[in-house]
Amino acid sequence: MTQEAAALLSVRGVSVRFGGVVALDDVTFDVQPGQIAGLIGPNGAGKTTLFNCLSRLYTPSSGEILFEGTSVLATPRHKIAALGIGRTFQNVALFDRLTVLENVMVGRHSRTVASFAATALRLPTATREFRAARDRAEDLIDFMDLRNVAHWPAGGLPFPIRKRVELARALAAEPKLLLLDEPAAGLNHDEVHTLEGQIRRVRDVQGVTVLLVEHHMSLVMSVSDKVVTINFGRKIAEGTPAEVRRNPEVIRAYLGAEAA
């Protein structure tokens, strides 16, 4: 119970229905600060649906989501970033006509305040804030090894680079919790290895808690402190990677082929 009080993210009995389809059914789990938590399940299990509830793209039909004790569901979508929840998207949602650096700077939006009037009149406060945002974005460009594409429009870049841009953009908001939706999809073996290092560094260096949806089992199992498994919208297992790997229901539902 003491664990519960300290949880950074607390998902409580969340259910989502689309018409007659139950996408999530009474899902409950916690993520502790500093954890890397994996969320796995077969295709269509409801993983992305859960992410979309966390970033307020969907509203659950019942349940509650608490982030540091604040109700996420009572927070409008555009205030989620300021709350401290950042995310990436399964199929990468970049601003294609903005440069990589500009994309990352948009990530600073929730940490800056300059108004329309202040920016239109180029007031010193707005200019200073803008410069600070750019410096911060430049740091992240280096952190994610994007220096030589910094001034390229994001739209034409190869997929693996786009994924790194998206991660840098999410980090620009200084999230406490980072939701990564299949970051390894479409990456080759070496790139997955690099990604694993980046996820660890994000947690260890920047102190960001990570919740990871991923199909790449070896990545999830090696990087996660704990793994939550859902199938057909229901949580079927929760525990350390080793525990989940041994769980018969998980093996039946999901790992069967791979575990054999």
Place this chain on the structure above:
Amino acid sequence: MAAIGSMTASANGWAMKRGFGPVAILFWILLALLPMLELVTDDPSFDYYMFMGQSMLIYAIAVLGLNLLIGFNGQISLGHSAFFALGAYTAAIMMTFAGWPFWATLPIAAAVCFGAGFLFGFPALKLEGHYLALATFTLAIAVPQLLKYKPIAPWTGGVGGVLLEKPEPPEWLGLSVDQYLYYLCLIVAMLMFWLVFNLLRSRSGLAMMAIRDHTMAAGTMGVDTSMYKTVTFGISAAITGVAGSLSAITIAYVAPDSFTLQLAISFLVGLVVGGLASLPGCLIGGAFIVLVQNSAQSISDWMKTSFALRYDVPAWAIYGVLLLLLMYVMPTGVMGGITVLRHKIAGRRSTRVNAPSPTVVRPGKTAGETTPAA
């Protein structure tokens, strides 16, 4: 809408622009020197050229307003003639009935049009692409008739409109009326371009462009997308409204039938011809609206006389051919064409990076938002 949006060729690197480039500054200085040509020419129609210059600047401002909305924020409007009209009538009514000096009507027109645009931005939130185009289209078709509406005719002058007096330049300036008004338009244009330029290379502009490229992702980054879209609609309407009041001041006359759907479409034509999401493109668009309509007529006259034709060649058909030719040669507008050309000349310098040219964006929307366009 997606098709229009993807024509942008020069929207990149906005946030990194440090200031007006030397070319832009030189260009504005040249515009400021134009009236001085009077000293070296004895062309009797010089004042008429000055008047054309005013019109070009006014249209450039109107196109600038529309560009902020379409080119930079991804919302479409076929109804900006309505805000142009609102600005024009605000100026006319204030000068006629309240006796305000012409310059004082500009900020009021901006405020009135901002309010109108902001309010219209709310229903616009629910609509996208073609549906928003239709909704704004209703503004364009309703406004000329509304202005003729009997109960408000005492202020709007009904069908006949309102006749104004042209402002007199102060004697010590030593300028003709048309030179004076040209400078008025130029100063207002410079102010508007400066404001928009600042907006774009800032937190606000990044948020506006982020909404254009991927609304949902912008929201996830903390952008209040509804607020930004309505305020952008308001600012866009305000800028176009200022253009409208300048037109009332320089023409010294407002009438309902000057603000038809065709005006809204010419803004759109100017915008696309100049280049979406390009500020210099707005000036080119403004010039295009004035010059090409005029030259279509001249070409028609020239063809009739030089080929000894019996009937007039329809000027609008010539206009259409000119427009088609231009769009064929420069499908991303004049500024887009210039950018493409510049990069061809500069060659592929950054061969290290496995990416297409930095200026040409492939058609179709972002992956995530819609299925990738073929």
